[in-house]
Amino acid sequence: MPVSPATALPVESLVGPPAPVRGGSLSRRQGRVGWLFILPSMTGFLVFTLVPLIAGLGIAFTDWNVVSGLSGINLVGLDNFRGLLTDPMFWSSAGRTLFYAGLAVPGTMVGGLLLGLALNLDVPGRAVLRAVFFLPHIVTSIAIGMIWLLLLNPQNGVVNNALRTLGITEPPSWLVSESWSLPSLILIAIWSGVGYCAVIYLAGIQSLPQELYEAAMLDGAGVWRRFRTITWPSLMPTTTFLGVTLVISQSQGFGLINFLTAGGPGTSTTTLSYYMYQEGFQYYRFGYAAAIGVMSFLGVIVVSALLWRYQKGRGLYT
Numbered sequence: 001m002p003v004s005p006a007t008a009l010p011v012e013s014l015v016g017p018p019a020p021v022r023g024g025s026l027s028r029r030q031g032r033v034g035w036l037f038i039l040p041s042m043t044g045f046l047v048f049t050l051v052p053l054i055a056g057l058g059i060a061f062t063d064w065n066v067v068s069g070l071s072g073i074n075l076v077g078l079d080n081f082r083g084l085l086t087d088p089m090f091w092s093s094a095g096r097t098l099f100y101a102g103l104a105v106p107g108t109m110v111g112g113l114l115l116g117l118a119l120n121l122d123v124p125g126r127a128v129l130r131a132v133f134f135l136p137h138i139v140t141s142i143a144i145g146m147i148w149l150l151l152l153n154p155q156n157g158v159v160n161n162a163l164r165t166l167g168i169t170e171p172p173s174w175l176v177s178e179s180w181s182l183p184s185l186i187l188i189a190i191w192s193g194v195g196y197c198a199v200i201y202l203a204g205i206q207s208l209p210q211e212l213y214e215a216a217m218l219d220g221a222g223v224w225r226r227f228r229t230i231t232w233p234s235l236m237p238t239t240t241f242l243g244v245t246l247v248i249s250q251s252q253g254f255g256l257i258n259f260l261t262a263g264g265p266g267t268s269t270t271t272l273s274y275y276m277y278q279e280g281f282q283y284y285r286f287g288y289a290a291a292i293g294v295m296s297f298l299g300v301i302v303v304s305a306l307l308w309r310y311q312k313g314r315g316l317y318t
Contacts, residue, residue: 056290056293056294057290057294059073059286059287059290060080060081060287060290060291060293060294061075061076061077061078061080061287062074062075062076062286062287063076063079063080063285063287063288064286064287065284065285065286066284066286067284076287080287080288080290080291081291081294081295083288083291084288084291084292084295089267089270089275090272090275090292090295092267092270093267093270093271093272093274093275094272094295094299096182096268096269096270096271097251097271097272097273097296099182100182100185100186100189100250100251100253100271101246101247101250101251103186104186104189104190104193104246104250105243105246105247105250107186107190108189108190108193108194108197108246108250109197109239109242109243109246111190111194111197111198112193112194112195112196112197112198112200112201112242113197113198113201113235115133115194115195115197115198115201116197116198116199116200116201116202116204116205117201117205119133119198119202120202120205120206130198130199130202132195133194133195133198133199134195134196134198134199135195136191136192136193136195137192137193137195137196139192141255141256141259142255142259144188144192144256145188145255145256145259145260148175148184148188148260149175149260152174152175152184154171154172154173154174154176157174159171159174160172160174175260175261176265177265178265178266178268179268181261181264181265181268181269182268182269184260185256185257185260185261185269188256188260189250189253189256193246193249193250197242197246200238200241200242201235201238201242203238204234204235204237204238205231205235208230208231208234212230213226213230216229216230236311237311239311240307240308240311243307244304244307244308247300247303247304247307248300248304251271251272251273251296251299251300251303252273252296252300253271253273254273254274254277257269257271257273257274258274258277263275263278272292272295272296273296275292276289276292276293276296277289279292
């Protein structure tokens with residue numbers, strides 16, 4: 001006799017209850033494996049970044065000189081920050097830092113953009129050229145300093161010899177002149193960073209949709225119009241990334257300054273990073289040096305926020 005739908009047995013009674021779902025335990029195992037993979041990176045971040053950052057913030061409220069050990073830590077509250085407000089050396093160093101980063105950052109970005117556009121052209125050996133221009137970014141600051149010491153030697157340097165050949169009888173003294181030392185460091189910073197910016201810009205240029213350029217060319221747009229309406233707005237996120245990272249690196253640059261000029265002649269190249277080094281490791285005023293570091297950190301945050309604010313709504317896809 002046929003069985004009606006109303007009297008049919010449920011499927012569960014014929015095949016038994018469904019097997020338990022083990023997705024939860026699988027996802028937990030995958031989560032543990034993921035944490036194991038990122039554990040070395042997280043450990044390095046905690047040990048070498050987060051802990052020193054918190055410790056430096058705490059030291060800024062003390063007058064610790066390190067020599068006296070942990071027992072010599074004395075809390076002084078905001079005294080270090082009050083001292084900075086009336087310290088002329090701090091303000092002059094901050095001004096030199098703004099001048100240094102304010103010229104080096106845009107100079108590096110403009111040079112990197114132009115070089116990236118050039119390397120995007122179909123020129124022979126462009127793969128080799130990309131590697132050559134990127135090379136200064138991975139070379140140590142000591143090697144870069146040695147090269148530029150030879151190039152900018154006031155007596156027998158290549159640059160001054162070339163200037164004398166052009167008829168300039170008294171070329172600049174470059175790194176040994178109070179007037180030319182900081183511009184020389186800016187020139188070196190631009191030279192060493194332009195290849196990095198070019199590679200980043202080149203990656204952004206090659207990811208742009210070619211359909212937009214084809215449509216613009218059909219509408220009769222020239223090279224400058226295509227760059228202004230398509231290329232530059234599309235590269236705005238890349239420009240913001242480079243601006244923020246370069247502001248951080250250039251405002252905290254120390255290696256080249258220490259090797260080439262040691263903050264001199266006089267105090268002509270004493271930026272905030274070098275002034276902080278002097279206060280901490282030459283005069284053992286680690287609390288005061290930490291306060292300088294906190295103020296520099298806050299300044300970088302403000303500049304980065306302004307850059308981020310500026311780019312909002314100006315990109316092609318925002």
